[in-house]
Amino acid sequence: MSKIAFITGATSGIGEATAIELAKHDYNLIISGRRAGRLVELSKRLTSEYGIKVQTLVFDVRVRESVNDSINALSEEWKKIDVLVNNAGLASGLDPIQDGDVEDWEKMIDTNVKGLLYVSKCVIPLMIERKKGHIVNIGSIAGKEVYANGNVYCASKHAVEALTKSMRIDLLKEGIKVTSISPGLVETEFSQVRFHGDTERAAAVYKGFEPLNAEDIAETIWFVVSRPAHVNINDMIVMPTVQASSVYINK
Template identity: 50%
Template sequence: MTAPSPSPERKKQPMAPSPVVLVTGASSGIGRACVEAFLAQGARVVAAARRSDRLEDLRSQHGDAVLPVSLDVRDRAQVDEVLGSLPEGWSPVDVLVNNAGLARGKTPLHKDDPDDWDQMLDTNVRGLLNVSGAVLPGMVERGSGHVINIGSNAGREVYPGGTVYCATKAAVERITRGMRMDVLGSGVKISEVDPGMVETEFSEVRFHGDKEAAAAVYDGVTPLAAADIANVVTWVADQPPHVVIADVLVYPLDQAGSGKIARRK
């Protein structure tokens, strides 16, 4: 009986590298939760924020899967320099989560501190543009990539004491829609996730560190957690190539709009 001839060896296909996700405002809240959620899916995450000590804490927990990057999104020159010189293996960016943002103050416009306006405009609008401007051209050139902008239900309506904040988040919505049109046909996806009430450091920052005022925002309500929004963000990013989740509005059960809250007391 003739011995069977050995079967030809199959060529081993190289494993595709894990996708690279860039998350801004990654040191806390929704940003940090997004870092954790993408890591759980096997991605490598560039975690960008101003508070570098918190970023190092992320790296100590997750090792080489996280690249901490000290970055102020308001500084365009710094954004271009840092994101234009990411280490080998951390570029190109496959998914950008524009999360960095804040609210400052909750007084009528005529009583506002103009410095608060500047912080919100520079972070929520210019910061998003700066980072998108640094990452999006490469995505368009490659014909692939996904930008997910974190907006707010405040971008869809206005409430007393939130005039400028609501305006900045409305700008995020307009920028997102326009960006989607600008890249149409390129293979790049553009999405927006708009959270309602989420319990993070958001209110504490808004009230300039007043913990009592911040806690009162969530009194009698079970708000969303940062992880809830991160789950939505990763779901948006995980759709098939031909599917774009254009925008998602996410509320806790007891919210139906800005100021429309059922407090269970």
């Protein structure tokens, strides 16, 4: 029987690429996101091109009741989740701390930290019941080091780093693997979201060098989830060749 992977934030970028990559390897998929139309389109593509089964869940990870209702409503067969990819996340704004927009702060904390917790809280008991599973949390180089004007985004990704380590310890006796993948610069919709739709400013972030793309991270996720049962990749930092840290980039 095919394994089941649950991917949050699957409507674009790393989440969408991960769905495609895992479908290539015969995973049935639960894909979630806020944009119903995109989920439907992706579902049709996955089923037609790869012959897998797909379940779509439309919710915002920030809304706990919606997360709970959507996951709890899954059939017993779909609740046999083998892999959870906590991918939903965002940056909003790039201002010094004293000029930060509180709405941006709340959006990042609610999505990157609380959203990850809400989804994990629903899925972990299902994995414990079966004494197996693998949780992959998508962190960031911003969870390893801070940079100017990154303040709250960096804090939220440092929280993901801490939660990942805590999950690994707490779930050790349950036989559940926990992995953190921390990308550097990846060209997706990330910067467009960070700069509130300013496509010109977003494009400038990646000018003068070749960044990672969503498929690079999707392939990394496939690598970690395809290891043998006795092997867990705890932590991976993945950067474009031209990047040495969050601020040192060879352009």
